Amino acid sequence: MRANRTLEIGTGLFVLLGFAALLFLTTQLPASGLKLGGAKAGYHVTAEFDNVGDLKVGSPVTMSGVRLGEVTAIRFDPQDYKAVVGMRIDPQYRQIPDDSFASIQTQGLLGGKYIGLSPGGSDSFLKDGSRIDQTQSAIVLESLINKFFANYTSKGGGDSQGSAGDTQAKTESKK
Amino acid sequence: MSYLLEGVRRLGSVMLFLVQLLIQCVPALARPRLLVLQIYNAGARSLIIIMLSGLFVGMVLGLQGYDLLQRFGSEEALGTAAALGLLRELAPVITALLFAGRAGTALTSEIGLMRATDQLTAMEIMAVDPLRYVAAPRFLGGVIAMPLLTAIFSVIGLYGAQLIGVQLMGVDRGVFWSQTQGSVDLHDVNEGLVKSLVFGIACSLIAVHEGYHAEPTAEGVGLATTRTVVASSVVTLLLDYVLTAEFL
Numbered sequence: 001m002r003a004n005r006t007l008e009i010g011t012g013l014f015v016l017l018g019f020a021a022l023l024f025l026t027t028q029l030p031a032s033g034l035k036l037g038g039a040k041a042g043y044h045v046t047a048e049f050d051n052v053g054d055l056k057v058g059s060p061v062t063m064s065g066v067r068l069g070e071v072t073a074i075r076f077d078p079q080d081y082k083a084v085v086g087m088r089i090d091p092q093y094r095q096i097p098d099d100s101f102a103s104i105q106t107q108g109l110l111g112g113k114y115i116g117l118s119p120g121g122s123d124s125f126l127k128d129g130s131r132i133d134q135t136q137s138a139i140v141l142e143s144l145i146n147k148f149f150a151n152y153t154s155k156g157g158g159d160s161q162g163s164a165g166d167t168q169a170k171t172e173s174k175k
Numbered sequence: 176m177s178y179l180l181e182g183v184r185r186l187g188s189v190m191l192f193l194v195q196l197l198i199q200c201v202p203a204l205a206r207p208r209l210l211v212l213q214i215y216n217a218g219a220r221s222l223i224i225i226m227l228s229g230l231f232v233g234m235v236l237g238l239q240g241y242d243l244l245q246r247f248g249s250e251e252a253l254g255t256a257a258a259l260g261l262l263r264e265l266a267p268v269i270t271a272l273l274f275a276g277r278a279g280t281a282l283t284s285e286i287g288l289m290r291a292t293d294q295l296t297a298m299e300i301m302a303v304d305p306l307r308y309v310a311a312p313r314f315l316g317g318v319i320a321m322p323l324l325t326a327i328f329s330v331i332g333l334y335g336a337q338l339i340g341v342q343l344m345g346v347d348r349g350v351f352w353s354q355t356q357g358s359v360d361l362h363d364v365n366e367g368l369v370k371s372l373v374f375g376i377a378c379s380l381i382a383v384h385e386g387y388h389a390e391p392t393a394e395g396v397g398l399a400t401t402r403t404v405v406a407s408s409v410v411t412l413l414l415d416y417v418l419t420a421e422f423l
Contacts, residue, residue, distance in 0.1 A: 007212060008211060011214050014218045017327060028356075029364065070349040
């Protein structure tokens with residue numbers, strides 16, 4: 001009877017462990033799944049961006065290349081059509097000027113996006129719930145290329161052919 | 176020519192055995208105690224080797240992946256690479272290979288020895304179907320244990336990759352997990368599950384079949400055990416290719 005009991009307990013543990021692993025794989029790993037995990041210490045600030053690119057929850061928030069915290073939420077503000085990014089800054093970085101500048105940057109050429117903070121000159125510091133006003137959106141490579149071509153065609157090939165694309169590029173460069 | 180014929184005969188024998196087993200699986204479910212014992216033997220007792228292998232496979236994946244990805248300046252993709260590699264390929268295949276070596280050999284030699292010592296014949300004489308009481312629970316135990324072992328392997332492996340990538344190489348933890356979550360789909364988890372289920376059926380079937388039809392001598396049982404490992408490994412890798420092509 002004794003041996004039977006340990007056998008049943010062993011099997012039960014194994015099956016439990018297996019299903020726990022399955023549960024983890026199906027719910028925690030895909031982004032659509034539920035999120036567990038306790039809240040970490042630190043204070044939260046927000047910033048509004050015109051375009052967050054493919055910034056994700058969990059992306060780092062850095063200053064001078066050093067990680068200060070992470071992105072905790074990205075949502076859309078239907079009032080002024082902007083993306084609101086919530087950030088958690090580690091508690092030891094209390095003295096960040098509240099007129100700091102936040103921009104979305106790219107790690108490497110094809111890497112993920114992160115938020116880079118540049119310090120402002122203010123004497124008061126960011127605190128829980130404050131908002132960073134000065135932001136710069138993610139640079140979208142396609143629009144950059146578009147802009148380059150628009151400039152290029154309006155300068156270089158302006159008089160060669162009066163195609164539709166050409167005129168459009170001209171009106172855009174006038175703006 | 177005779178080799179070819181022998182191969183075809185063996186394939187046919189395995190398939191017929193599978194049909195007989197599947198028929199006996201339903202009444203075997205009515206004896207959960209036998210099934211629990213086999214899940215314990217095939218699953219719980221393979222836990223240590225599976226977890227240890229998973230950890231080291233994940234760690235190697237972390238090292239190699241980091242070295243490769245940092246050449247392109249995209250070491251944040253390490254989590255993606257490790258998770259997809261583990262879920263889709265490494266976890267099901269390596270678990271199946273380890274299962275064949277650890278549990279498959281035990282099954283074959285156990286049943287083979289029962290055959291060699293006439294225990295199976297004795298059961299038949301007592302009107303007890305050895306397929307139902309010996310073969311079917313062992314087969315079912317292996318089939319149930321394999322997906323669970325694979326899932327455990329995946330999780331431990333991912334932890335190992337994270338250990339190397341994040342703790343040792345300094346990939347950002349948040350980026351590691353968010354990139355992983357951003358690219359892993361339920362589809363990928365599914366692929367691993369289906370693979371492990373198929374491998375579980377194949378490996379258990381081969382192990383039980385080889386034991387059941389082993390030559391009733393000491394040498395025969397040894398040969399049958401060897402054949403189990405060889406056949407299980409080859410069939411696993413072959414099926415893996417077919418299933419991968421199916422899923423992509």
